[in-house]
Amino acid sequence: MHFTGTVYRNPYWPTWPLLEITQGCTHNRCKFCTMYKDVPFRMSPMEWIEEDLQELAQSDPDARTIQLLSANPLVLTYDRLKPILEMIHRYLPKIEDIYLAGRVSDLRNKTVDELKKLRELGMREISLGVESGDDWTLDRIHKGYHAADVLEQCHKLEEAGIAYWMTFLNGAAGRTHSLEHAIHSAEIFSQCRPLVVGTSGLTLFPGTPLLDEAARGEFDPLSEKEMLEELKTFVENLNVDCTFITHHTVAANLTGSDFLRRKAGIAAALDHVIRHGDMDRMAAFRRNKRTL
Numbered sequence: 001m002h003f004t005g006t007v008y009r010n011p012y013w014p015t016w017p018l019l020e021i022t023q024g025c026t027h028n029r030c031k032f033c034t035m036y037k038d039v040p041f042r043m044s045p046m047e048w049i050e051e052d053l054q055e056l057a058q059s060d061p062d063a064r065t066i067q068l069l070s071a072n073p074l075v076l077t078y079d080r081l082k083p084i085l086e087m088i089h090r091y092l093p094k095i096e097d098i099y100l101a102g103r104v105s106d107l108r109n110k111t112v113d114e115l116k117k118l119r120e121l122g123m124r125e126i127s128l129g130v131e132s133g134d135d136w137t138l139d140r141i142h143k144g145y146h147a148a149d150v151l152e153q154c155h156k157l158e159e160a161g162i163a164y165w166m167t168f169l170n171g172a173a174g175r176t177h178s179l180e181h182a183i184h185s186a187e188i189f190s191q192c193r194p195l196v197v198g199t200s201g202l203t204l205f206p207g208t209p210l211l212d213e214a215a216r217g218e219f220d221p222l223s224e225k226e227m228l229e230e231l232k233t234f235v236e237n238l239n240v241d242c243t244f245i246t247h248h249t250v251a252a253n254l255t256g257s258d259f260l261r262r263k264a265g266i267a268a269a270l271d272h273v274i275r276h277g278d279m280d281r282m283a284a285f286r287r288n289k290r291t292l
């Protein structure tokens with residue numbers, strides 16, 4: 001199998017088989033991310049993809065799902081994705097669901113009709129690293145699109161019948177804009193119909209522009225307590241039924257389906273942690289994190 005650099009995959013999707021169809025990230029400019037700093041973007045050669053599928057046809061001939069890598073394989077145009085999906089079905093005829101991740105802007109190069117055809121070929125669920133619905137924050141972290149793009153592209157997915165995940169990056173705005181980040185994100189996410197809303201907390205990793213800015217006093221990161229307060233504000237303002245997933249250190253038990261039914265309980269649980277949680281322990285856990 002061909003894998004380039006460190007393999008990142010969505011842990012909530014079946015962990016195998018994986019198929020690398022692109023390498024690196026087309027954007028590579030988000031100020032909090034080092035995942036693909038040393039991996040220039042390129043599409044995998046079709047010969048590599050075919051070799052890997054031949055290998056999978058031997059090892060996993062009954063596979064029903066497959067996760068495509070790397071950061072944003074979704075960026076490939078319809079004309080490039082279609083033959084890859086067709087090749088997957090040729091070698092793995094029992095495949096039902098093809099999962100892949102991408103950026104909101106990766107959807108601009110595809111029409112709704114093209115998305116519908118990709119869905120028919122198995123692309124039924126994708127994950128979007130949205131991070132925020134607040135334009136100031138999106139600019140601040142160099143995300144490369146705005147809230148209006150989130151709405152436009154997510155509505156295209158809904159029209160095409162493709163389920164999607166949206167992520168909220170807790171802490172991304174720093175202290176000065178935390179409230180706007182939480183509220184505007186919740187407002188934008190609530191105008192969409194995501195299958196899953198996932199949240200993760202900003203960690204300032206070595207090598208990221210945001211860590212350098214924090215060292216120079218140009219970015220004021222939230223404390224653990226402030227992160228939880230921001231997350232609670234986001235939850236309280238989020239009005240969309242979905243599965244809610246949070247990677248916050250204390251919050252594994254807040255993950256589950258039926259968000260709207262559980263929303264008050266999630267907010268109350270966060271409130272309890274805000275008042276009684278061991279913030280030093282949470283900060284130590286975050287310091288030990290090595291990757292997004």
Ligand code: SF4
Nearest residue numbers: 025028029030033071
């Ligand atoms: S967060 Fe995603 S889109 Fe941004 S640079 Fe990292 S891999 Fe690319």
